[in-house]
Amino acid sequence: MPSGGSGPTSIERPRAPVKITDVATLAGVAPMTVSRVINTPDRVSPATSAKVQAAIDALGYVPNLIAGGLSSRRSRMVAAVVPTIAHPMFAGVIQTFSDALRLAGYEVMLSLSGYGENDKEALLRALLGRRPDALLIAGAAHTPGAIQMITEAHIPVVEIWDVSSHPIDMLVGFDHEDVGREVAQFFLNKGHTRFATISASDPRAVQRTQTFATCARQAGGMVVGEAIVKAPSTIMAGRTALASMLPDLTERTAMFCSSDLLAFGAITEARKRGLAVPERLSVCGFGNFELSAASEPPATTVSVEGAEAGQIAAGFVLQRLTGNGPRQEGQWHVPFHILERATT
Amino acid sequence: MPSGGSGPTSIERPRAPVKITDVATLAGVAPMTVSRVINTPDRVSPATSAKVQAAIDALGYVPNLIAGGLSSRRSRMVAAVVPTIAHPMFAGVIQTFSDALRLAGYEVMLSLSGYGENDKEALLRALLGRRPDALLIAGAAHTPGAIQMITEAHIPVVEIWDVSSHPIDMLVGFDHEDVGREVAQFFLNKGHTRFATISASDPRAVQRTQTFATCARQAGGMVVGEAIVKAPSTIMAGRTALASMLPDLTERTAMFCSSDLLAFGAITEARKRGLAVPERLSVCGFGNFELSAASEPPATTVSVEGAEAGQIAAGFVLQRLTGNGPRQEGQWHVPFHILERATT
């Protein structure tokens, strides 16, 4: 029941949301001029602009972006899907990505998918139905249905986290197998011969730790334990896994955990059980959580430049959106490196 | 340059997004019937429904919710604004809230505001411009401009985190002063006479710790240190604060930290410096992070039922949205309690 009922009071305080025509009427201009004041101010004379701005302020006008989006076919919104933002890399990516896009006038609509792939298609449907101008999505392992939906949306897509031989569109990620290899090499260089892993059950975590184990074996090492715990990683899971692995940790062992949370749990439990870290058990985590830097002893970890990844991803999206140059294939390898601290 | 170039192939693979009329034509029905199949399936005959569904699948139709929203004036979207979801209470609230609303057919659009209040009005404008059907917002301390914008949106609003004497609409929160009081009482009952606090600089954290200090003094206790660190809380800040406070910790002291992160940092630094926990320094944190339960020694903390808060908030919103009964004032005190573990 718009503009119904009660007579006008002395002060304008509309009950139904103010619309562009209300502002136009008050300012004595056409709706189109109001639109210009908001979207392309430089195409309006200063005098008119001031009048309109006054009307906007007086009425507290908040433009309906739904209507604008329908008309212009641009939602000025970018959808982002990540499993969690508890992980520093994702948190970093999202933060930087959001900031960069907001600066360019886009809002980021963030959805957390969790680690279960159960209703990801439903989530995607709900997201794509809102016609985002672009999509940022974590993980390259999508169902065929999901890939089809994404493809047919005809919007720029950036996949993060994984490298992939078949990116949907653009990609910002790293090779999880490279990480495993590099950590293995790190330990091998230190003369380790016995190895162990604790991994969360998600595919990328498994990739990192399995490659680590494979490399260790290939170099003549012995893998004395490979625990897998249900994703997402927790400190407690790390403690439990280490406890159950204890009988096999009879000699000096080098351990790679798929997350700093698992690593911290393993370190905590090891020290409680009297296993000296790093003398008897060397531990390297993954993710560079603040916990690893700030706990005692500070823990060695693999750091991935999430902030940089977000910046690059935003650049990719914006370049496509602002349409400078042709559709450019973007693929960016996010750098990672081992931060050696006191647990190795 | 949309719809350019390459000629049609044998298989239908539309370059522009499929719309409701495309589906209607293929199914041989009116657009309205397609709409009904999607939104009110029980009002369509099974035969028609099947035909339409087949057309939807064949074309990979994803309804444009922007258009639907404009027409129906319901976006089926709820905006949520929290400073961070690194805090278990917020994470819990958002998770439960999202799940409950998704079940009812609403998507949650999550925005992280951070702890700076700088551009909150701009954020709100961008959010409200998308015409969410309801708003969940953390913190009761809003600027007048923000309050006016929210009010004039004429949508259900739930504030979380804080109790307030002047809620905008509905409220799910707790009294931070109550927390301070209760923790003080907890320590007093154990016979403590010397107290200290480490707090993040955000208003609610300060409220908790200051009330703690006040209560301790009123009971005849002595407050030997009150550190304030810049929000958001970090482990390292807790370590640094404790280190600087060390000279004043000459006797058995009870410490309340505004976050488990600060508490963990304080405990870590204390033990490193040879201050026995809990014998010389008793520490209670806030938030019930996993870290507190899983670290060694397990840390005493204040647990707030975030998941329950999210459930209640979702209930408030849905009741208003599905419109059973009159506009009901909702105010809910989220329960909290002290989890005593090994650091006190």
Next chain:
DNA sequence: GTGAAAGCGCTAACAG
């Protein structure tokens, strides 16, 4: 620099 007309893709309201 400003305005008028048309329409974005969908659904409310009302027929049949």
Next chain:
DNA sequence: CTGTTAGCGCTTTCAC
């Protein structure tokens, strides 16, 4: 149970 008509609030396009 299904179809028709009108219009959501804005921006595109074209005119002046």
